[in-house]
Amino acid sequence: MSRKKTVKGKSSTSSPTTASTNSKSDGKAGKGIVGSEVQSNGVVHPSRPSLSNSSEFYDMAFKVMLVGDSGVGKTCLLVRFKDGAFLAGSFISTVGIDFRNKVLNIDGMKVKLQIWDTAGQERFRSVTHAYYRDAHALLLLYDVTNKTSFDNIQAWLTEIHEYAQQDVVLMLLGNKADASQERVVKREEGERLAKDFGVPFMETSAKSGLNVELAFTAVAKELKHRSMKEPSDPKFKLQDYVNKEMKSSGCCRS
Numbered sequence: 001m002s003r004k005k006t007v008k009g010k011s012s013t014s015s016p017t018t019a020s021t022n023s024k025s026d027g028k029a030g031k032g033i034v035g036s037e038v039q040s041n042g043v044v045h046p047s048r049p050s051l052s053n054s055s056e057f058y059d060m061a062f063k064v065m066l067v068g069d070s071g072v073g074k075t076c077l078l079v080r081f082k083d084g085a086f087l088a089g090s091f092i093s094t095v096g097i098d099f100r101n102k103v104l105n106i107d108g109m110k111v112k113l114q115i116w117d118t119a120g121q122e123r124f125r126s127v128t129h130a131y132y133r134d135a136h137a138l139l140l141l142y143d144v145t146n147k148t149s150f151d152n153i154q155a156w157l158t159e160i161h162e163y164a165q166q167d168v169v170l171m172l173l174g175n176k177a178d179a180s181q182e183r184v185v186k187r188e189e190g191e192r193l194a195k196d197f198g199v200p201f202m203e204t205s206a207k208s209g210l211n212v213e214l215a216f217t218a219v220a221k222e223l224k225h226r227s228m229k230e231p232s233d234p235k236f237k238l239q240d241y242v243n244k245e246m247k248s249s250g251c252c253r254s
């Protein structure tokens with residue numbers, strides 16, 4: 001199956017909110033996320049729910065960005081999450097940046113995630129840099145069948161520290177966990193790296209759907225918790241939540 005990946009060359013220096021859209025995106029829905037209806041912490045007043053352009057009410061909205069080397073599966077992960085489908089077949093690299101929206105029900109609240117799919121290729125780095133500062137969360141992907149993509153994680157983290165907000169929610173994902181024959185990065189290596197950098201971690205598969213929903217839900221929960229937090233609230237621990245969910249579903253050892 002062939003597929004078209006976004007072309008957003010003209011938006012390279014514009015902010016995410018002014019970027020143009022294409023048929024793959026949720027179009028103008030992206031424009032609703034910032035401005036008057038969303039506070040700087042991403043929260044929309046709960047007593048006054050907002051209507052996104054995808055015609056779905058939400059209580060709060062956040063921006064999530066997918067980053068990592070070209071070919072690790074960022075677009076496929078997003079498509080799996082949004083549409084429940086896998087983009088098999090020839091690989092066409094993303095050009096620039098694209099976004100899609102999804103509203104999740106998190107503990108009785110509607111949380112809208114505006115998810116930005118960035119191009120992993122080096123030549124688009126300056127385009128994606130412009131988007132980091134607005135991201136509330138980053139999903140950093142490597143490909144368990146590609147050692148270079150794993151080795152590059154440290155460089156990605158350096159970039160993230162340089163361009164993203166200091167308190168950005170970050171999670172490391174080892175994607176393509178379904179590809180056991182081609183695997184060259186062990187789950188334990190991913191766990192160790194994540195531990196060294198103090199980042200939550202899990203393996204995913206856009207192909208099988210393994211942990212895809214969980215990755216986005218965990219991030220949405222963390223963001224919601226942060227923005228609603230009362231001083232007396234116990235701290236939400238993203239990695240603990242992920243571990244608990246994986247254990248209870250018994251799903252996630254590849």
Ligand SMILES: Nc1nc2c(ncn2[C@@H]2O[C@H](COP(=O)(O)OP(=O)(O)OP(=O)(O)O)[C@@H](O)[C@H]2O)c(=O)[nH]1
Nearest residue numbers: 070071072073074075076091093094120176206207
């Ligand atoms: N086996 C397997 N293949 C995958 C998975 N996710 C993506 N792929 C394949 O990997 C290739 C690259 O996937 P993309 O989602 O386009 O990669 P990307 O990270 O968006 O790449 P750029 O747009 O260049 O940054 C495609 O051929 C996909 O079919 C997965 O979970 N398992």
